[in-house]
Amino acid sequence: MATLADVAALAGYNKSTVSRALTRPEMVAPETLTRILTAADQLGYVLNRTASQLARGRTGLAAFVVPTLENAFFAPIIGGAQARAAASDLHLTVTVAPLETAAQVAALTRLASQVDGLILAAPRGDDTHVRAIGAAKPVVLVDREIPGLPSVVADTATAIGTVVAGLAERGHRRIAYLGGPAGSWQDPGRSASAREAAAAAGVELSVHGPFPATFAAGVASAEDVLGTGATAVVPYATALALGLMLALRGRGIHVPEDVVVSAETTVVDALGAPGIPAIDVDGEALGHAAMDLLTSAAPDTLRLPVRVSWSG
Amino acid sequence: MATLADVAALAGYNKSTVSRALTRPEMVAPETLTRILTAADQLGYVLNRTASQLARGRTGLAAFVVPTLENAFFAPIIGGAQARAAASDLHLTVTVAPLETAAQVAALTRLASQVDGLILAAPRGDDTHVRAIGAAKPVVLVDREIPGLPSVVADTATAIGTVVAGLAERGHRRIAYLGGPAGSWQDPGRSASAREAAAAAGVELSVHGPFPATFAAGVASAEDVLGTGATAVVPYATALALGLMLALRGRGIHVPEDVVVSAETTVVDALGAPGIPAIDVDGEALGHAAMDLLTSAAPDTLRLPVRVSWSG
Numbered sequence: 001m002a003t004l005a006d007v008a009a010l011a012g013y014n015k016s017t018v019s020r021a022l023t024r025p026e027m028v029a030p031e032t033l034t035r036i037l038t039a040a041d042q043l044g045y046v047l048n049r050t051a052s053q054l055a056r057g058r059t060g061l062a063a064f065v066v067p068t069l070e071n072a073f074f075a076p077i078i079g080g081a082q083a084r085a086a087a088s089d090l091h092l093t094v095t096v097a098p099l100e101t102a103a104q105v106a107a108l109t110r111l112a113s114q115v116d117g118l119i120l121a122a123p124r125g126d127d128t129h130v131r132a133i134g135a136a137k138p139v140v141l142v143d144r145e146i147p148g149l150p151s152v153v154a155d156t157a158t159a160i161g162t163v164v165a166g167l168a169e170r171g172h173r174r175i176a177y178l179g180g181p182a183g184s185w186q187d188p189g190r191s192a193s194a195r196e197a198a199a200a201a202g203v204e205l206s207v208h209g210p211f212p213a214t215f216a217a218g219v220a221s222a223e224d225v226l227g228t229g230a231t232a233v234v235p236y237a238t239a240l241a242l243g244l245m246l247a248l249r250g251r252g253i254h255v256p257e258d259v260v261v262s263a264e265t266t267v268v269d270a271l272g273a274p275g276i277p278a279i280d281v282d283g284e285a286l287g288h289a290a291m292d293l294l295t296s297a298a299p300d301t302l303r304l305p306v307r308v309s310w311s312g
Numbered sequence: 313m314a315t316l317a318d319v320a321a322l323a324g325y326n327k328s329t330v331s332r333a334l335t336r337p338e339m340v341a342p343e344t345l346t347r348i349l350t351a352a353d354q355l356g357y358v359l360n361r362t363a364s365q366l367a368r369g370r371t372g373l374a375a376f377v378v379p380t381l382e383n384a385f386f387a388p389i390i391g392g393a394q395a396r397a398a399a400s401d402l403h404l405t406v407t408v409a410p411l412e413t414a415a416q417v418a419a420l421t422r423l424a425s426q427v428d429g430l431i432l433a434a435p436r437g438d439d440t441h442v443r444a445i446g447a448a449k450p451v452v453l454v455d456r457e458i459p460g461l462p463s464v465v466a467d468t469a470t471a472i473g474t475v476v477a478g479l480a481e482r483g484h485r486r487i488a489y490l491g492g493p494a495g496s497w498q499d500p501g502r503s504a505s506a507r508e509a510a511a512a513a514g515v516e517l518s519v520h521g522p523f524p525a526t527f528a529a530g531v532a533s534a535e536d537v538l539g540t541g542a543t544a545v546v547p548y549a550t551a552l553a554l555g556l557m558l559a560l561r562g563r564g565i566h567v568p569e570d571v572v573v574s575a576e577t578t579v580v581d582a583l584g585a586p587g588i589p590a591i592d593v594d595g596e597a598l599g600h601a602a603m604d605l606l607t608s609a610a611p612d613t614l615r616l617p618v619r620v621s622w623s624g
Contacts, residue, residue: 243578267527
């Protein structure tokens with residue numbers, strides 16, 4: 001994907017001139033503008049129109065689009081984005097739209113006309129659906145990447161590899177990974193990372209799913225997990241982990257004595273036992289970064305680190 | 313609270329004439345209008361302007377305001393409201409605003425000018441804050457009542473009384489109630505209902521809190537609960553129940569063998585043990601009712617029953 005720096009290099013201007021040309025063309029000499037636009041065109045550079053449109057403040061509204069509100073994962077991200085929106089004197093609304101049907105895309109396109117920009121957490125919708133929204137208004141993707149669109153992703157895949165490696169080091173020979181929702185953009189990266197780490201450590205890894213990120217799905221996964229003889233489980237989401245923990249308990253299996261289940265630090269700490277991996281996405285930082293991208297012109301692709309720790 | 317029927321009776325017109333006078337005054341004879349407005353004024357009747365404004369469809373947007381997205385309780389309510397909004401060709405956005413500070417109220421008042429109406433889940437904001445929003449646009453309250461404003465409330469208080477009575481019947485002599493957030497509108501009704509049921513059954517009830525409706529608060533409550541010697545706990549929210557269950561487990565206390573904790577059916581069923589009370593709010597029905605009130609002119613106060621069942 002071409003960046004602002006690529007356009008600057010090809011056109012022979014510095015980045016601030018290119019940025020000005022693209023966002024405030026009236027402030028740049030016509031000849032300069034022509035060279036920059038030609039370079040941008042040759043490179044297929046997609047201008048993120050956020051800066052110009054948001055600066056004009058047409059509505060003062062931005063929208064955060066989530067596929068569901070049942071997954072608490074989005075709450076701190078929305079909180080972070082909301083804090084930054086307030087600082088830019090924008091009001092952030094939240095819209096629930098999985099973007100899986102044409103009707104959902106159409107409804108969101110109508111909404112897009114009433115806001116200045118959108119942050120999209122669209123783990124499952126087709127690229128074309130997401131691009132349709134991006135064509136209507138400036139967008140920033142959260143936890144998903146599509147070439148040409150700005151995005152911020154939590155690098156959970158790397159964290160999951162670290163957890164699998166750490167479990168192997170702590171003596172677990174059979175580990176189960178509980179995958180996320182069908183079609184989730186994050187899931188293939190996470191399961192690949194788990195597989196690589198297991199292969200490198202020479203331990204068995206079973207991959208299960210797809211599962212929606214819900215407590216009920218975690219309960220339902222207990223049968224699968226028990227069938228594998230795994231002594232450690234790495235679920236895609238905290239809600240899955242909680243459902244699995246209670247369902248294992250209901251079958252007389254002790255957590256974490258018999259089976260270790262990774263989760264957020266809050267959950268891991270509640271159990272008060274050592275050797276449990278905690279995976280913590282800094283949702284607030286994700287939200288901050290997403291809103292910062294929306295209010296800037298940079299079509300950046302950011303990957304934020306995800307913290308792994310072990311109860312002691 | 314005065315109703316449309318009261319105004320009709322005092323003014324001496326039928327309800328449809330009164331409704332027309334209040335929503336389309338230009339269609340009513342001036343003399344009729346004067347009599348009806350005088351009657352409305354005498355009775356302190358608050359016109360719900362939803363029908364007229366929504367019918368004109370100024371923006372096609374409605375907003376669902378929640379204090380936080382960390383409490384999964386709101387997800388099915390928003391889903392229910394969203395389904396009904398789509399049927400009325402409205403797009404429902406969600407706004408996170410606890411309505412506890414003047415700045416939050418001011419931001420929401422600005423948002424109100426960009427939507428046709430609002431559903432407010434405002435468990436903690438002052439009445440005056442909520443009324444300020446109601447003065448700007450048609451509102452419907454969820455899980456809270458303020459005289460003169462339409463509302464729909466889940467009758468969790470009655471359900472909690474039923475649970476406490478049922479626990480006493482099943483032999484529990486010491487029961488703990490974990491209260492909700494400070495200033496919550498629902499909490500005093502719930503704790504009063506728990507106290508009455510305990511007194512009627514002649515069992516001890518300890519009341520704890522306030523607690524935010526979070527997993528972490530449930531973990532923190534374990535110390536309090538253990539101090540009481542309670543064999544059954546009734547938490548305000550499912551997130552509290554989950555945190556408490558895992559924290560008790562971490563202290564070597566078996567759930568439900570040593571301590572029974574009430575929760576939603578999904579959680580209770582995961583444990584696969586008998587005698588656990590399940591409390592289920594039909595969030596979707598709550599959302600349906602709230603949106604129906606918003607799109608009708610009726611300033612109704614609805615109380616929906618909450619289901620109590622026992623694992624067998």
